[in-house]
Amino acid sequence: MQRTLNCKGKIIDLSVPKVMGILNITPDSFFDGGKYKNEKEILDQVASMLQAGATFIDVGAYSSRPGAKHITEEEELHRIVPVVVLLVANFSDILISVDTFRSKVAKKCIEAGACMINDISGGDLDDAMFTTVAELQVPYIIMHMQGNPQTMQKAPVYKNVVTEVFYELSKKIEILNKLHVHDVILDVGFGFGKSVAHNFELLKNLDYFQEMNLSVLTGVSRKSMLYKPLHINPEQALNATTIANTIAVQKGTQILRVHDVKEAVEVITILELINKEIL
Structure with a gap:
């Protein structure tokens, strides 16, 4: 099992799970769209997440909620690159993940100081993404998605969602291995081209993906x-989120991507205490 990530020369130990705080700089994200409209709001939110225990900050400028409006590459760059620059200038040790499916956006953000790429499409929406990741040699989060943000929730169909997601991800991992991409993180893509039943089947069987x-x-x-x-x-789903995060960590998750950092850190802390008692 991969237990470390190399982020800008800093080795991140994943033997204890880590938390990734979400920063959406979009007007239309499903939960926090439009909340962070100026530098002060952005800096205050990131400071709060880091203080609460976030190891990574995931910055996204393209809303991927079902049916979200498509924006151009130029608009995405205009939104996201200045924020990466702002965060790097104000938090010297920050580890920024850039949430994008576009290789040019990913590259510009890495050049601006980000250290990780989070691709919701797993390379499907930009043929240059895999070679760009190999060139940049940064950790790459490869997510499974059926369709695209505009179409993904229009009656998604699987014969067996667990084995199909596993198979699709494994095919791409083989390509990344041949390109010598060393730090790959799997994301089964909860909510991305899956029904509620599909999502819970994946959560129930999340430990199956440890096979990779x-x-x-x-x-x-x-x-x-x-x-x-x-x-x-x-707004009322924090308790349910905490329960689902607890199950995910128990089934082998090493990074929780969340809006609520403090509560996710508490999940990990309590589970670590239980594991120490068992050991």
Whole structure:
């Protein structure tokens, strides 16, 4: 099992799970769209997440919620690169993940000081992504998605969602291995081209993905797979998120991608205490 990541020369130990705080600089993200509109709001939020225990900050400028509006590459660059520059200038040791499926955006952000690429499309929406990651030699989060953000929730179909997601990711891992990409993190893509039932089947069998011997990231924070069955809204879904994060860590997740850093850190701390008692 991969237990470390090399981020800008800093070795991150994943033997204890880590938390990735979400910073959406979009007007239309499903939970926090439009919250961070100026430098002070951005800096305050990032400072709060780092203080709460986030190891990584995931910055995204393209909303990937189901049916979200498509924006151009130029607009995405205009939104995201100045924020990466701002964060690097204000937090000397920050580890920034850039949430993009576009290789040019990824490269510009890495050049501006980010250290990781988080690709919701797993290379499907930009043929140059894999070679760009190999060139940059940075950790790469490869996520499974059926379709694209505009179409992914229009009646997604699988015969067996667990084995199909595993197979699709494994094919891409083989390509990345041939390109000598060393630090790859798996994300099964909760909510990306999956029904509620598909999502829970993946959560139930998340430990199956340990067979790839790679780090696993889980992102279920306040998603509809949690709030829809409970007949609540994203703002009310923190408790459900905490429960799902607990299950994910118990099944081998090494990075939790969340809106609520403090609560995710508490999940990891309590589970570590339990594991120490067992050991």
